[in-house]
Amino acid sequence: xxxxxxxxxxxxxxxxxxxxxxxxxxAGTPGAPRVLSQAELRKAPPPTAKKAxxxxxxxxxxxxxxxxxxxxxxxxxxxHGARNDVRILCERIVVGQRDEIALxxxxxxxxxxxxxxxxxxxxxxxxxxxxxxxxxxxxxSDEQMVALDQARGSDFDRxxxxxxxxxxxxxxxxxxxxLASHDPANDDLVYKMASDVYADQTTEIERMTxxxxxxxxxx
Amino acid sequence: MKHTRLLSLPVAxxxxxxxxCAMNSSTSSTSTRSSVGAGELxxxxxxxSPDPRVGLRPxxxxxxxxxxxxxxxxxxxxxASWNMRLIAxxxxxxxxxxxxxxxxxxxxxxVIQGNYDGYQVWDVANPRSPKLYDEYVCRGSxxxxxxxxxxxxxxxxxxxxxxxxxxxxxxxxxxxxxLRGIRIFDATNLKNPKYIANVQTCRGSHTHxxxxxxxxxxxxxxxxxxxxxxxxxxxxxxxxxxxPDVDPRGEQFRIEVIQIPLAHPExxxxxxxxGILQALGVAPRSNARSAQDSLERAxxxxxxxxxxxxxxxxxxxxxxxxxxxxxxxxxxxxxxxPAVGLAGGACGGYGLLLDISDVKNPxxxxxxxxxxxxxxxxxxxxxxxxxxxxxxxWGGGSAPRCRSTDKYEWGSxxxxxIEDGKEVFKSYYKMPAAQTRFENCVAHNGSLxxxxxxxxxxxxxxxxxxxxxxxxxxxxxxxxxxxxxxxxDTVSAGANGGxxxxxxxxxxxxxxxxxxxxxxxxxxxxxxxxxHELDAAKTVHFDYLxxxxxxxxxxxxxxxxxxxxxxxxxxxxxxxxxxxxxLASEIDAAESAKGSARKTALTVLSAKLDGxxxxxxxxxxxRMLSSTIxxxxxxx
Numbered sequence: 144x145x146x147x148x149x150x151x152x153x154x155x156x157x158x159x160x161x162x163x164x165x166x167x168x169x170a171g172t173p174g175a176p177r178v179l180s181q182a183e184l185r186k187a188p189p190p191t192a193k194k195a196x197x198x199x200x201x202x203x204x205x206x207x208x209x210x211x212x213x214x215x216x217x218x219x220x221x222x223h224g225a226r227n228d229v230r231i232l233c234e235r236i237v238v239g240q241r242d243e244i245a246l247x248x249x250x251x252x253x254x255x256x257x258x259x260x261x262x263x264x265x266x267x268x269x270x271x272x273x274x275x276x277x278x279x280x281x282x283x284s285d286e287q288m289v290a291l292d293q294a295r296g297s298d299f300d301r302x303x304x305x306x307x308x309x310x311x312x313x314x315x316x317x318x319x320x321x322l323a324s325h326d327p328a329n330d331d332l333v334y335k336m337a338s339d340v341y342a343d344q345t346t347e348i349e350r351m352t353x354x355x356x357x358x359x360x361x362x
Numbered sequence: 363m364k365h366t367r368l369l370s371l372p373v374a375x376x377x378x379x380x381x382x383c384a385m386n387s388s389t390s391s392t393s394t395r396s397s398v399g400a401g402e403l404x405x406x407x408x409x410x411s412p413d414p415r416v417g418l419r420p421x422x423x424x425x426x427x428x429x430x431x432x433x434x435x436x437x438x439x440x441x442a443s444w445n446m447r448l449i450a451x452x453x454x455x456x457x458x459x460x461x462x463x464x465x466x467x468x469x470x471x472x473v474i475q476g477n478y479d480g481y482q483v484w485d486v487a488n489p490r491s492p493k494l495y496d497e498y499v500c501r502g503s504x505x506x507x508x509x510x511x512x513x514x515x516x517x518x519x520x521x522x523x524x525x526x527x528x529x530x531x532x533x534x535x536x537x538x539x540x541l542r543g544i545r546i547f548d549a550t551n552l553k554n555p556k557y558i559a560n561v562q563t564c565r566g567s568h569t570h571x572x573x574x575x576x577x578x579x580x581x582x583x584x585x586x587x588x589x590x591x592x593x594x595x596x597x598x599x600x601x602x603x604x605x606p607d608v609d610p611r612g613e614q615f616r617i618e619v620i621q622i623p624l625a626h627p628e629x630x631x632x633x634x635x636x637g638i639l640q641a642l643g644v645a646p647r648s649n650a651r652s653a654q655d656s657l658e659r660a661x662x663x664x665x666x667x668x669x670x671x672x673x674x675x676x677x678x679x680x681x682x683x684x685x686x687x688x689x690x691x692x693x694x695x696x697x698x699x700p701a702v703g704l705a706g707g708a709c710g711g712y713g714l715l716l717d718i719s720d721v722k723n724p725x726x727x728x729x730x731x732x733x734x735x736x737x738x739x740x741x742x743x744x745x746x747x748x749x750x751x752x753x754x755x756w757g758g759g760s761a762p763r764c765r766s767t768d769k770y771e772w773g774s775x776x777x778x779x780i781e782d783g784k785e786v787f788k789s790y791y792k793m794p795a796a797q798t799r800f801e802n803c804v805a806h807n808g809s810l811x812x813x814x815x816x817x818x819x820x821x822x823x824x825x826x827x828x829x830x831x832x833x834x835x836x837x838x839x840x841x842x843x844x845x846x847x848x849x850x851d852t853v854s855a856g857a858n859g860g861x862x863x864x865x866x867x868x869x870x871x872x873x874x875x876x877x878x879x880x881x882x883x884x885x886x887x888x889x890x891x892x893x894h895e896l897d898a899a900k901t902v903h904f905d906y907l908x909x910x911x912x913x914x915x916x917x918x919x920x921x922x923x924x925x926x927x928x929x930x931x932x933x934x935x936x937x938x939x940x941x942x943x944x945l946a947s948e949i950d951a952a953e954s955a956k957g958s959a960r961k962t963a964l965t966v967l968s969a970k971l972d973g974x975x976x977x978x979x980x981x982x983x984x985r986m987l988s989s990t991i992x993x994x995x996x997x998x
Contacts, residue, residue, distance in 0.1 A: 177526060178500075178525070178526055178527050178557045179526045179527050179528060181498065181499060184457075184499040184500075184527060184528065184529065185457065185499060228733060231733060235736060235756075235772065238763075238768070239736075239756070239757055239761070242757060242760075242761040242762065242763075243757075243760075243761070245799075246760055246761070249853075249854065318591065319591060322521060322535060322591065322593075323535045323594075324535055325533060325534065325535060326531070326533045327521055327535055328520065328521050328522070329520075329521065329522040329530075329531030329532065329533075331461070331462060331478055331503060331520070331522075332760075334503065334520045334521060334522065335503075335758065335759075335760060336758075336760065338519070338520075338568075338589055338590045338758070339757065339758030339760065341589070341590060341591055342589040342590075342694070342710070342737060342758065343736065343737055343756075343757070343758065345690070345691070345710065346690060346710045346711045346736065346737055347736075349690060349710065349711055350711055
C-alpha cells in the first residue's frame with residue numbers, strides 16, 4: 144500500500160477516482176483522472192502511522208554502505224599522493240557523502256527501520272530466508288580496494304577515477320532501480336535524496352571522466 | 363566601492379542587530395512581530411562582532427498532533443538580524459504544515475508560495491500583515507510557481523505527483539496517474555483558480571522559466587529544467603534516455619520549451635527541445651567507454667566473487683541500454699533576461715550563457731566551469747546585464763554546508779563579468795557566519811534589490827538565513843545586512859527549514875520559509891544603504907514578478923533618486939564634502955521652487971555637475987546625478 148493511506152482512505156480514493164474517471168475537465172489530458180475538488184482533497188483524514196515503502200527503505204539501506212565505501216576511497220587521496228584536482232574532488236566526496244549518510248540514517252531511524260553503520264561496506268539483506276552481505280552496484284571488491292590502497296601518485300589517480308566513475312554510475316543505477324520499483328520515492332526526503340544523488344553524481348562522473356583523460360596510463 | 367566613513371545625512375539611520383530575542387514568538391501566532399529586540403544603535407561600517415548568528419539557540423520540534431507523520435516547532439529558535447528587520451511571519455495553512463515550502467511568484471499585491479503539497483496565495487496589500495487569500499492542495503514537488511497575466515504555472519518533478527492532485531503518491535513505477543511536468547491554472551479569480559491544463563515532460567519539471575517573446579504576442583513560452591532522470595517511454599511516449607546522436611528523440615543534452623497559446627492555454631504543448639548542452643566538452647567516447655568497460659568487467663568479477671547480486675557498471679537503468687558518461691545532460695534552472703537577450707543556464711557542472719533572441723531556440727554562447735562549483739543551481743544578472751552570478755547548490759539543499767569546517771568557495775556564489783559573450787570569473791561569495799551541523803545551508807535563490815546605481819542582491823541560504831550582498835565591486839562582494847534563525851531543532855539532521863528563496867518585490871522582501879511559512883522583511887537604513895537609497899528603491903514597481911524571468915529595473919525620475927546619488931557620492935567621496943552639502947541644499951531649493959524657477963535651477967545645477975564630472979573620482983556617478991537632474995528639469 145502506499146505511503147500515507149490507511150486502507151479505508153485508499154478505498155475511498157479509489158472509488159472517487161473510478162466514479163469520476165471519465166468526467167470532463169481532466170486538466171487537458173484526455174482520459175486522465177479528474178482533478179479532485181479541494182473539498183475532496185481536504186476531506187482525506189491525516190495518516191496516523193508513517194509506513195515507509197519497502198523500496199525506499201531498501202534504497203537507503205543499500206546506499207549507506209555504498210556511500211561508506213566512497214568515503215573510504217576518497218579519504219585516501221591525501222595520504223596516497225593524489226594530484227590536486229583529484230584531491231579536491233575527494234575532499235568534496237568525503238564531506239558530501241558523509242552528510243548524506245547522516246541524513247539517510249536519520250530517516251531510517253525515524254521510520255523505525257534498521258540503520259546500517261556509517262562504516263558498513265556491505266548491504267546486509269535477507270534473500271530466501273538467508274542473510275547475505277551484498278556489494279551494491281559499482282562498489283569495489285575487497286581485492287580492488289586493496290589494490291587502490293596500495294597505489295600511489297598517478298597509479299592511485301587512475302585506479303581511483305576508474306573505480307569512482309563506476310561507483311557513481313552504480314549509485315545512478317540504484318536511483319533508476321528505485322524509481323522502477325513499486326511505491327518509489329513518494330516520500331519527499333527519499334525523492335530529494337535520490338534526485339540529488341542522481342544530479343550530483345552524474346555531474347561528478349562527467350568531471351572525473353575528463354580528469355581521467357589526463358592521467359598517465361589511462362589512455 | 364569603498365565605505366570609509368559615516369554619512370551625515372538628514373535621515374534617522376539605525377544599525378540594529380539583535381540576537382536571541384525571539385522568545386515572544388509562537389508557532390501558531392499570526393500576529394505581526396518584530397525580530398528586533400533591544401539592540402544597540404550604531405553606524406558602524408563593520409559587521410557586528412562576534413557575529414550574532416553564531417551559536418543561536420535551536421528550536422524544539424515535536425510530532426504534530428493532527429498528523430503524527432509531521433513535526434512542528436513547539437519552541438522557536440532564536441533570531442539575529444543586522445540592517446534588516448522581520449516585519450511579519452505567517453505559519454502555513456493547515457494542509458501545508460510540515461510540508462516543504464518552495465519558490466515564490468508575485469502578482470499585484472499577492473504572493474504565491476509553492477509547497478510540495480500545492481500552493482498558497484497571500485494578500486500582502488499590507489506587507490506588515492499578510493493575509494492568507496487562498497490555498498490550493500495539489501501535490502507535486504517542487505511546486506515552483508510562476509505567474510503570467512491570468513495564468514499560474516506550477517512545476518512537478520517528483521514521482522509522487524498526481525494528475526488528480528491527490529496527496530497519497532503514486533504506487534506504480536509506471537502509471538498514467540502520474541504528473542511530471544507543468545500544471546497550468548487559470549487564476550483570473552485568484553480566490554478560486556482553475557486547473558485547466560498540464561504538459562507532461564520526460565524528466566518532469568524541477569524548475570521552470572516563463573519567457574516572453576517580443577515578436578510573438580499570442581503565445582508565452584516556458585523553459586523546463588529538470589534534475590531528475592528520464593522516465594520510461596511506457597509512461598510517457600517519446601521519452602528516450604539517450605543522446606540525440608544515438609536516437610533523434612533522445613532527451614539528453616536538451617531542455618524543453620513549452621508554448622502556451624494565451625487564448626487557449628489548454629492547448630499548451632512542447633514546441634521544441636533545444637540541445638543547448640550538446641557537444642559541451644563531452645569527454646571522448648572511446649576512452650570513457652573503455653574505462654567504463656574495464657570497470658564493468660571488474661565489477662562483474664567482484665559480483666561473482668563476492669556473491670553480490672547488484673548490477674555493476676554503467677547501465678541506463680530501467681531497462682535502458684548502457685551509456686557512456688558524458689557532459690551534463692540537463693539543466694537545473696535558467697534565468698532569462700529578455701532586456702539584454704541573454705539567459706544564464708545553471709546546468710550540471712556548467713554555468714551557461716545563452717542567446718535567447720530566438721526564444722524557441724536558445725543558443726549556447728559560452729559555458730563556464732569552475733573546480734569549486736559542484737552543481738550550478740541558478741543565475742542572476744546585474745541590472746545592466748554585464749555581470750552574472752551563479753549559485754552552487756552543493757548537496758541539493760539538504761546538507762549543512764556552512765559549518766566552520768566547510769570551505770568558503772564551496773556551496774557559494776561564483777561571480778562573473780560578461781565580456782564579449784564570455785563569462786570571466788571574478789570572485790566567490792558565501793554567507794559568512796558559521797552554522798551548525800543541524801542547519802542545511804548552501805547558496806540558494808535570491809533577487810536584485812533596486813538600489814539605484816549599485817548591484818545589491820538579497821539571497822536565501824536555507825537555514826543559514828538570508829544575506830544582503832553588495833557586488834557592485836565584483837571582485838570584492840560584501841555582506842551588508844542579514845537575518846538568521848537558530849536550527850529548527852537538533853534532531854532532524856536539517857533539511858526541514860530555512861529560506862528557500864527571498865525576493866524583493868515592490869519595497870519589501872518576501873521569503874519562503876521551508877518549515878515556517880512566509881516571512882516578510884524590510885531593509886533598515888544603515889551605513890551601507892541610506893534612507894534616500896531605500897526610498898529610491900521603493901519607486902521601482904512591478905505588476906508581477908517571476909525572478910527567473912528577470913525584468914529590467916527602471917527608476918522613475920524623482921528628487922529622491924537624485925538624493926540617493928548624492929548619498930552615494932558622499933560614500934565614494936566622489937565630490938568634496940563641502941560641495942556635497944551645497945548640492946543637497948541646491949536640490950532642496952530646486953524642489954521648493956515652482957514652475958520655471960524650478961526648471962531653471964535644475965538646468966543650471968545639471969550643467970554645473972557636467973562640468974564637475976571630469977574631475978571627480980566617481981565621474982560616472984556624477985553624470986548619473988546630472989542626467990537625473992536634467993530629466994527632472996525636463997519634467998517641469
